[in-house]
Amino acid sequence: MVVVGAYARVETAAAVEVRARLAAVGGVSTFDLDEPGKVGLLIEAASVAAAHARLCGELAEVPGVLGVWPVFVGAETEADAETPAAEEA
């Protein structure tokens, strides 16, 4: 299992709705940050590649998301880190 810490910049006017949409993405939990237009994200995935795909694909494409910035990647085991994304699909 891989954990990615990230934050999203979101449309301020729709921040509550956007946060709910982000939280609805599988393996994603959200938390508050100081600025109303920022949402903290924890992404859990089976591999780094899968987490990355979620970050750059599903999350970045959520309506109202202006940008997603990964700031931390951690893997439970070396094997998790090396699992190709294709195998997970």
Next chain:
Amino acid sequence: MGATRRDFIKGAAAAAVVAVAGRRLPAQGVAPEDAARWVKSVCRFCGTGCGVLLAVKDGRIAMLRGDPEHPTTKGLVCAKALFLPKVVHSPDRLTHPLVRKNGQLERASWEEAMELLAGRFAEAIERHGPDSVAFYGSGQALSEESYLASRLFKGGIGTNNVEGNPRLCMASAVGGYVTTFGKDEPMGCYEDIDHARVFFLVGSNAAECHPVIFDRIIARKQGRRDVLVIALDPRKSPIQTNVDLHLDPLPGQDLAVLHAMAQVIVGEKRHDLRFIERNVQFKATRDGQTVAVSFEEYVEFLSQYTPERAQMTTGVKAEKIVEAARLFALGPTMSLWTMGLNQRTRGVWANNLVHNLHLITGQIGKPGATSFSLTGQPNACGGVRDTGALCGNLPYGRVVTDAAHRAEMEKLWSAEPGTIPDKPGLDTMELFKALGEDRIRAMLILTTNPGQSLPNVEPYRRAMGGARPDKPFVAVIDAFPTRTTELADLVLPAAMWSEKSGVFGMSERRYQYMPQVLAPPGEARADLDVLLDFAARLERRGAVKEGFIAGRFQNADDVWEEMREASRGTAYDFRGMTRARLMKERGIRWPAPTEQHPGTARRYVKGEDPLLDEGPYADNSLADGEVKFYAAPEQRAVVWLRPALGPAEPPDAGYPFVLSTGRVLEHWHTGTMTMRAEELRRAYPEAFVEVHPVDAMKLGVRTGDRVKIESRRGAAVIKAWVTERPRPGSVFVPFHWQDEDSLINRVTIDACDPISKQPEYKICAVRLEKV
């Protein structure tokens, strides 16, 4: 156990997000109260210059976080910075000198290593003259290191063969600023982001390469419908989600787009005639000579670049060009660019044309209106550009071809008159060619990795390391083993970030002090100490005048004092930046001529730039807010009539694709540092090539397939990522990976801009084959 470890990782991940994105809670992981002390410092990756705080405990950096009191980056840092402590404490560090014996690098003492270094340089100078030796430095070296190296080689040895890797990334920006405004470096600042309504991003993937700056752009845009982002870039990079208008020209055809925007602006009378009349002149090159032309001639010149004509040659729809031009003129407009504009055979001209747009619209010198080149390295500006550590330059805007400038520096340096040659030395690509032809007999490479980063790298790798009789001597000072140290005759282990002290100067002219908080590992030494030792040994051998450096400087503080003095009377004047101020304050932007001056947000603007108040550039006839380009000829910036020429190697039947190279968020340059942080390495463990789905279908390539990318110079074999990011007909490869298959610079072209001598990494012709 699994759940416990996962919880720990989740906690660390949340702490990292909080540290970067802001939440007024103590960071988790290593609690601040556990740290012995927190020290302010600066990140050493890109040119953003993020302020950081370091928790130092038991001789190690326990934690890094963004500095919330930093005036421009305000606590933000990117993923790379967070892992700097891991990089510094990596077990892969070089810890003792290595000397090549019988083809192998073997451990040596510092005494043996330094005697070898000085001996080989002195021998080359004696037998072949001063121009047989060279220094190749870096935008990652500290300012004091680059200044001292340039002083030693130009004023001591008497050669202008002083170069650095900013030649590969920033030289066209330098050429653009110098030819348009008379002196290098941007006039604006990061605060302009908070005032701009139009952002014009040209060849810049700021989302990955300058993420903290891009975050500030998004913050400006957030919730405001009147703030728009225009991108001019063949590739849909990750900035795309925030782009309102994307102009996607065929690679290398953007000059025509920029002219077409200007044509719309003057055609629709959206130019600022009053600003033009007061501050601008027009020039063209005819029969190899620069000639003055009129505004009317400029308008006539632009008539060949209507949006409709530009559409035919560039592929950008005319209506998009018109819309971009109108928005640009509306402003306040801030242009930002990086390598997409610079790493081109027409890089200087492309820079000129961006400046042109600002000058004809008057979108310059006002809050939010500026023409701003972003820097890729932490100290390309303050270290190499400003100190004059390139083959044609001397400190603080002086050039070697100017007798008065040479005389000023010879006097300050106490060098014999006539020591500094009156012609530029060899530029970077010429330098490595000369090394391969054995015309350069000894080269010192500091804090950079040309064995991976030079374009068309293979012949230059042979130049550095190819076995041959009487091979030239190559010495490398670095913190890690690299694709360059493997070629060297001598490898010296360097102290790195936080293990030495000195100044970084970043994109907005802000100089910041990095303190030493750690002892270097093993026998590693600060680069400045090595240079001082080297100079002393050259003096003892008679290759440099006795006392030229030895005895004058004990440490970086001494060098900084001379640097301040060297800035006196120049357009860079930073005499007010004392060491004590820099240690206390969070950076100061030059000009800052007195210790009381707070630093300058916007150059060339009365009321902000102190050089317009006092000294050789003073003009008290100006009202506050008025602009005067005092460094330019006749104190007027130049709008250039440059023809819209294309790249050196366009695609053809044999090589039908365009290759462009660049970066990803998690890695930096040749990966020497970021690949040492496991989390960053895992994020992108191997290279990839972006292929458009249309091309992928034709080639029968799917994501994950291995693809051979071959040019007239060499080949790489890299996994494909099928994505709509590149244009059809173009592919993109980041250049971070150093394994044999992924060394993409075997493929790139070493054709250079004739003015800036910067290579065209962004465009070369290749063919693709699934393997």
